[in-house]
Amino acid sequence: MSYNVYMLDKKLTDTQQIKRANLLNKSDFFNNVDIISFNEVFDNDSSQIITDGLTKKGFSYFTPVLGRQIIGWDSTEGNWSDSIPEDGGVLIMSKYPIEYKAQYIFSSGCGADAMSQKGFIHAKIRKDNVVFNIIATHTQADDNSCSISGLTPEEIRNQQFTEIRNYIIDKKIPSNEMVVITGDLNVNKGSLEFKRMIELLNVSEPDSYAGADFSWDPNINTLASKSFPDLNGQLLDYILVDKDHLQPPYWHNQVLDVESPRITLSGTIENYYAYDYSDHFPVTAFVYADEKTPTKSFRVNNSPYNAVSLQHVDTKQYVLADPNNADGWLKVGEPATSSEGTFKIDNWIPKNATCLHDGDYVRLSRTDKFKDYYWNWNVTGYYYTTYANASDYLRVHRIVPTTECITNDESVYLYDHSLLGNEKYLLPYSSGIASEDMPIQLNGLFTIKMPPMIYSDWSYKLRYQP
Structure with missing residues (x-):
């Protein structure tokens, strides 16, 4: 599963991060999942609640948060800096042992992303004698202030995709191991940039997009709508398989348009309510469906x-x-x-x-x-x-x-x-x-x-x- 949980630092914005983290721990949509890649676990208290809670639900193995510290990693590579104020917000949790964990910090970012140590985590996880190399990332977001840097967000994303690709090549990962690239890639499916991303990462598209159309949708998600009320839904979150390594016989990505219990948010005068764990929806990936796989949407589609x-x-x-x-x-x-x-x-x-x-x-x-x-x-x-x-x-x-x-x-x-x-x-x-x-x-x-x-x-x- 890949899930951008929108846990920004509470000092910057209050979106009930602690409440949402506790609700995530009580949810049941992690039950049929082996590995979770989280994005935007920037808030330290919230990330601790998530790791503590999901450890009790069987996710006994986890990495540190990307860019938060050097200790706890087998390797730190890329452009680490002690002067950047925010970490990279990526975390991997697993029900199976993590045999190797490395963090890599991207060479550049722009806008607000320049203030965080964005990059990717490489975790080797063994399940049933198959090694899965999970590359979990959260690439450059669209940001109007990026114009100051002289590069567009798309150009920086392309650089970041190239860094991921070069890392995989340099590590000479055995071809009988699977390499999975996952996260909020900030590229909308169906766009010209999406086609370019697939090429740069050397990945295959999923055989089936088997869930909701969008992983980020202001039309139905309160937290997304609050920030971007006039934008349409986009599919931004993916779990993709590298072409040069072990291939699954079939590959699904399934966006789950889940609803949360009521969350009370602070309004201008009175509080208002949301029913969303995050401004994104989680996406799962699997080879074949089984009796536990959702077969219909969680939310109505006919307004x-x-x-x-x-x-x-x-x-x-x-x-x-x-x-x-x-x-x-x-x-x-x-x-x-x-x-x-x-x-x-x-x-x-x-x-x-x-x-x-x-x-x-x-x-x-x-x-x-x-x-x-x-x-x-x-x-x-x-x-x-x-x-x-x-x-x-x-x-x-x-x-x-x-x-x-x-x-x-x-x-x-x-x-x-x-x-x-x-x-x-x-x-x-x-x-x-x-x-x-x-x-x-x-x-x-x-x-x-x-x-x-x-x-x-x-x-x-x-x-x-x-």
């Missing part, structure tokens, strides 16, 4: 919350937007058109919800011609729609909360408050949608109408042992 109607439980009428007025009042009634009573619900971050939970902060926006007009309220307490300005504290809940996603035909209530006010629940009046003081009463319940939740089928991408 079911993008077409939601709310039917008042008592009156059976629907919440409607004013079809003739972008800034019109919300009301209840029978929709004259399908879009009049259909709204999109999202979590603020990311823009496309895959699972709404009880108590989540939400935005509701129109799906008709007045796109990006959101529910909000004015001094009278009544709700209307307005452009790009959603009510800040609107939340959704069921009467009896569960850990499952809110789905079609469930009864929910919406509640809200002003900056300094108390919670109030939304309910229909003859003149529109307003709010009343909590606790929730039956007149505030709505039945949510939404498409079924559909998951991606991965089974056709999997090959099982003949």
Whole structure:
């Protein structure tokens, strides 16, 4: 497995690193894995929690973190420097003995990466009399400030790929051993740079990409969306096999779009929630699938919350937007058109919800011609729609909360408050949608109408042992 866990130093940014590290240790997606290559374990406390926790789960062998220290390695090569403030953030953990471990520091980096000892780890691991040479790395990230260096991030990545290739050649690794290059390579699959990377590293593409399309996706991942809300998903993380050494009969890469338990993050005024262990998803690699291999996505693929109607439980009428007025009042009634009573619900971050939970902060926006007009309220307490300005504290809940996603035909209530006010629940009046003081009463319940939740089928991408 290769996993960029986004554990930046807590002094730089607070993304609940300690909480996420503890949740990772409790997760079950490491269970069917023999070797893990971690990226971005920069935060010392978090990396210690991960190594302590996974050691108890059978990963008894591990390297030091790349670039953090010289002791503990069989060899340190490349451009080691005591003056660079941050380590390289790469760590290998294994259920099988590590017979040799070396660290290599790249000759150059740019932007923020120039402040860390990026490079790669070479670990020899023996399993069932086969030696696996794991080259775990995290190459140069895209960074606008790289222009100062005179080289583009792509040019520096190409240099780094060449350093990896030259290292493998220089070590004269026996051809009956497997050489695996893994990590967040910061190259998007399908790009021209990707083809060049495959050539420079002398690796084969996987026979099957058997999981989610992207390992980094701001459209569905809160932590990625918070930093880059307008970018599309990318496949950046790989586990690739060197062509000149032992070859598997078949090779899968499988991105797992896993969700975490709720994590509370600090917002501008109030906290908000995320359901992600990291801003990346883990990727596994294997020869053949077995009964433990996931055969479908963990997250829905059809954006079911993008077409939601709310039917008042008592009156059976629907919440409607004013079809003739972008800034019109919300009301209840029978929709004259399908879009009049259909709204999109999202979590603020990311823009496309895959699972709404009880108590989540939400935005509701129109799906008709007045796109990006959101529910909000004015001094009278009544709700209307307005452009790009959603009510800040609107939340959704069921009467009896569960850990499952809110789905079609469930009864929910919406509640809200002003900056300094108390919670109030939304309910229909003859003149529109307003709010009343909590606790929730039956007149505030709505039945949510939404498409079924559909998951991606991965089974056709999997090959099982003949």
